[in-house]
Amino acid sequence: MATYGTVLDALGDPTRRAVFELVAARPVSVGELAAQLPVSRPAVSQHLKALKDAHLVTVRPVGTRRIYHVDPEGIAAVRQYFDTFWHGALTAFKHVVELEDSEES
Amino acid sequence: MTINTGTDTAVRKHIDVAAPPEHAFAVFTSGIDSWWPRTHHVQSGTLKCIGLEPRVGGRMWEENDAGDVCSWGRVLTWEPPRVFAFAWLIGTDWAPPAPDAVGSRVTVTFTPTEGGTRVELVHDQLEAHGPSWPQMKDAVAGDGGWMAGLRRFAEVAGNA
Numbered sequence: 611m612a613t614y615g616t617v618l619d620a621l622g623d624p625t626r627r628a629v630f631e632l633v634a635a636r637p638v639s640v641g642e643l644a645a646q647l648p649v650s651r652p653a654v655s656q657h658l659k660a661l662k663d664a665h666l667v668t669v670r671p672v673g674t675r676r677i678y679h680v681d682p683e684g685i686a687a688v689r690q691y692f693d694t695f696w697h698g699a700l701t702a703f704k705h706v707v708e709l710e711d712s713e714e715s
Numbered sequence: 716m717t718i719n720t721g722t723d724t725a726v727r728k729h730i731d732v733a734a735p736p737e738h739a740f741a742v743f744t745s746g747i748d749s750w751w752p753r754t755h756h757v758q759s760g761t762l763k764c765i766g767l768e769p770r771v772g773g774r775m776w777e778e779n780d781a782g783d784v785c786s787w788g789r790v791l792t793w794e795p796p797r798v799f800a801f802a803w804l805i806g807t808d809w810a811p812p813a814p815d816a817v818g819s820r821v822t823v824t825f826t827p828t829e830g831g832t833r834v835e836l837v838h839d840q841l842e843a844h845g846p847s848w849p850q851m852k853d854a855v856a857g858d859g860g861w862m863a864g865l866r867r868f869a870e871v872a873g874n875a
Contacts, residue, residue, distance in 0.1 A: 634842040680842060685724045688841050692819075693726045695755070696836055700730045703750040703834075707732045707742045710749075 625649055629657040633667050637679035725839035732832050736825040739832040740796035743823060744769060757811045758785050767801075769793060775801055785811050791820065799823045806844050819843045 625647065632643055640658065644651040658678055661667040668681040732739050742749065748764050756762040760779040767775040767790060775788030792800035800822040804812035812818070819840045826833045 682724070685841060688844050689724050689726055692838050692841065693728070695752075696726060696728045696838060699750065699752055700728055700834070700836065702752065703743060704730050704732050706746065706750040707734045707739050710734075710738070710742060710746075 625653070626657040626660060629654060630661055630666060633658075633661070633678050634680050637677045639675045639677055643678075724841055725837050726841070727835075727837050729833060729835040731828065731830060732834060734831050736796040736827050736832045739834055740799065740825050743825075743834070744795075744799055747775075755809065757787050757805055757809050758783055786814070787812055788818070792822070796825055798825075803838065817843055 628647060629643060632638060632646060640651060640654055643658075644654045647654060658667060658669075662669065662681075665681050665684040665687075667678050668683075669676050669678050671677075734742075744767060748766060751762075751765050753762050756765075756777050756779065758777065758779045760781050760783075763778045763780050763782075765775075765777045767773055767788070769790070771790055771793050773790040773793070774786045775790065776784055776786045778784045787803075787805050789802040789804070790800070791802055792798050800820065802818045803821050804816040804818035806812070819838060819842075822837045822839075824835045826835070
């Protein structure tokens with residue numbers, strides 16, 4: 611996951627990161643999360659609200675339960691960010707490869 | 716070979732280069748300092764050099780102008796000249812990663828073609844960087860990464 615330091619800066623709490631990791635592993639309810647973490651249900655709900663506000667998780671009703679899962683919008687944005695990075699990096703790589711190879715031949 | 720990414724939110728890129736796989740692999744790995752965008756580094760100051768230890772479990776590291784060295788990745792697969800994979804420990808905020816950070820994964824394959832080599836890159840397990848998304852919004856707006864890469868190319872090409 612992102613670094614410990616990153617989480618503290620971004621979301622202020624390593625427990626929040628743990629909540630996100632569990633949601634990312636599979637869709638879960640608040641109760642299932644609280645059962646796996648050393649924090650109370652209200653604390654879990656608070657972390658979920660922050661993650662929801664950051665577009666990292668989203669919730670859907672399943673019967674009487676509310677199931678949290680990763681929000682594709684947040685992940686799509688991360689994906690777009692790295693897509694842009696690699697586009698530029700690979701372009702630079704290609705030119706260096708072909709430049710050096712032409713010099714050697 | 717099939718790349719099993721395990722996620723449909725992966726970044727998938729490919730580029731064809733007019734050089735043999737051995738050369739492409741070498742430039743991508745041992746020669747990483749020759750093409751990496753100089754604006755993308757995790758430490759303060761300016762990037763002096765970037766490198767990697769050429770073995771499974773090897774570190775990927777950067778050194779700044781003050782001589783500080785920081786590890787930001789870990790080699791997962793080392794199979795020259797065909798496959799290179801590494802754990803990408805840097806979040807989208809480009810802060811120095813913790814040594815035990817899990818990170819996302821970058822897998823690069825080098826496949827011989829008639830014209831040289833097809834280089835395919837898959838960057839997956841991006842959920843690892845989810846918590847740094849709030850910082851990313853600013854980073855995306857000011858991202859000079861790929862422009863920096865192109866400027867670097869122009870420099871290298873001009874010196875040929």
